[in-house]
Amino acid sequence: MPFELYYWDEIQGRGEFVRLALEEAAADYVDVARQPSGMAAMMKFLKGATEASAPFAPPFLKDGDLxxxxxxxxxLYLGPKLGLAPSQESLRFVANGLQLTITDFVAEVHDTxxxxxxxLYYEDxxxxxxxxxxxFIEHRIPKFMGYFERTVERNGNGGDHAVGSQLSYVDLSLFQVIEGLRYAFPRATKGFGERYPALMALHDAVGKRPNIKAYLTSERRLAFNESGIFRHYPELDQDV
Amino acid sequence: MPFELYYWDEIQGRGEFVRLALEEAAADYVDVARQPSGMAAMMKFLKGATEASAPFAPPFLKDGDLxxxxxxxxxLYLGPKLGLAPSQESLRFVANGLQLTITDFVAEVHDTxxxxxxxLYYEDxxxxxxxxxxxFIEHRIPKFMGYFERTVERNGNGGDHAVGSQLSYVDLSLFQVIEGLRYAFPRATKGFGERYPALMALHDAVGKRPNIKAYLTSERRLAFNESGIFRHYPELDQDV
Structure with a gap:
């Protein structure tokens, strides 16, 4: 039975972090809301008064009854099943900690x-x-990006990896964060290559992986847009 | 070897969700930053250039080398060790999902x-x-609290529990969220008893547990204050 991913049908948003993992692993999955009547199916779950584990918000994943x-x-759930989590159990908590730091960073991107x-609308x-x-540009980008840069640097056994010695979902998520920041803040991210060389090497390595490359050029990859988390409003970017 | 909890020494903040779990389980732990030279020990970890798994921010827990x-x-890590996680593995992902919704709610409290x-200072x-x-008062409190109320209601096998049939760390965290909201927004939370009866029953049951009760009246429990996440600024509460 394929995994069922539920997320808004017109944005990359938070769902994209899950899509990248499923795509890298060539997993059997359905992006439910993007199928005919899919949005209605998703809303049913969100309103569902009977499901004991009804989610607060998308994205959510359905695997059988769970x-x-x-x-x-x-x-955390998919990682081991897709071969995208460290094999050592203790490192899975390290991976989850990094992913939660990415979560916080993404929430701050949204709040920009x-x-x-x-x-309220952005305009208001x-x-x-x-x-x-x-x-965010002055303080938060350097703080988060500097932290991730040091994390990749310090992970001696890893090469272009944030945790462990092999590709994990954390690497895929870091790739997406960098893609998003570059889309939203082209001026502020201009010097990323010099400032965060380890992180940018990781980013480039992820972008060259065959399954990721194929996905990024497929119709399954939605374009960034101004309904998502990463929005390009030139007036919010670094002043010229 | 005792668990070592690292968190700011003068606030409940995010560390309190961990303290409540350790206290309920009567676990052997040290609240490191509140010991002599403890803040320096914590800062060393945060600045540590060599630790592969250096954390981005407190709280963090040290258990041996991890x-x-x-x-x-x-x-997620402590739950099974302290007897505060559901025994069924699939329910642990449900518990973690609920805890992450609490995390988002707490971040929104901070941003008020x-x-x-x-x-910047609050004054600025x-x-x-x-x-x-x-x-937050008009839209977000009802959205989150309504969700948690339905979650407790729907958890048929649980009585006063958010997930599973026994006390979990999620219940302790919901207790703390309600305590914090009542401290920060006494006017806006006045009708909680009528609006969220299942949740308030859960809250009251947690507050009566012997270890929690003893903790709350001990010197280990810091008072809420205006340096923490839940701050009482009367001008931010619901207008009279």
Whole structure:
């Protein structure tokens, strides 16, 4: 039975971190909301009053009767099944910790364009968004990216890997974060190559993997857009 | 060897979710930063250039050589060891999913007083904080609390439990969230008893557990204060 991934049908968003793992492993999966009547199927789960494990929000993964929600939790669950988690059990907690740091980073990316409320349009919180983005570019990008750079550097047995000696879902997620940041903040990310060489080597290595490369050029890969987490609003990027 | 918990020494903050689990289980642990020279010991880890699994931020737990970071990850690790996780493996992913929803809720609580930047004082972002808090009280509290209420209700085999048929770390965390919300927003949380009866029954049951009760009145339990996540700024509470 294929894995069923439930996520909004028109954005990469948080679902993309799961899609990349499924694609790298050439796993049998259905991106449910992108099938005919798929959005209705997803909403049924979200409103479902009877499911004991009804999720709070997409993405969630259905594997048989089990519903697993939240990106890091889905990847924790899928990692060993897809050969994308460290084999040593203790390192799986390290991988999960890194993934949760990525989760926090992604939430901060979202808040650059929605600092006051998810119930307001971006246009109605532009001034606050500019303040938050300025802080994000000055302080938060260097803090998170510097941390991940040191993590890859320190992982001596790993080469281009964040944890362990083989590719893990954490590497795929770091690739996606960098892709997203470059899309959203082309000016602020210009010097990434010099500033974060280990991380950018990891990024480039992921982008060259055959299954990832095939996926990125397929119709299954949605384009970045201004409904997702990573949005390109030039006025929020680093000032010229 | 005792577990070593590393977290800021003067606030409940995110560390409190871990403390509650350790206390309920009467586990052998050291709250490192609250010991003499403890803050220095913690900062050494955060700055540590050599530790492969150096954490991004507190809290983190050291168990022998292993360092586990992020609340949900620490609880995932400790849960089975402390008898505070469901015994069925699939339910552990459900518990982790719920804990990650709590994590998101707690991050939103933090952002009610710091919507623009963690590098600015609250006083320098008061107007934005008022807007974000208003939205939080109107939309986000009902959304999260309603979700957790339905979760407890639906968990038929559980009585006062969010997942499974016995106490889990998720129940302890829900207790703490409710304690914190009541401290921060006494006016907005006034009707919690009528609005969220299942959740409040769970909260009250946790508060009556002997080890939790003893902990809450001990010197180990720090008081809520305006340096933590849950801050009582009357001007951010629901308008009279």
């Amino acid at each position: 519903i697993v929600s939240h990106v890091a939790n889905i990847l 364009h929605h600092p006051l409320s998810t119930n 919180q532009k001034d606050a968004a500019k303040q938050r983005s300025t802080d | 360092i586990v970071s992020h609340v949900a990850n620490i609880l 007083h710091h919507p623009l930047s963690t590098n 972002q008061k107007d934005a904080a008022k807007q974000r808090s208003t939205d």
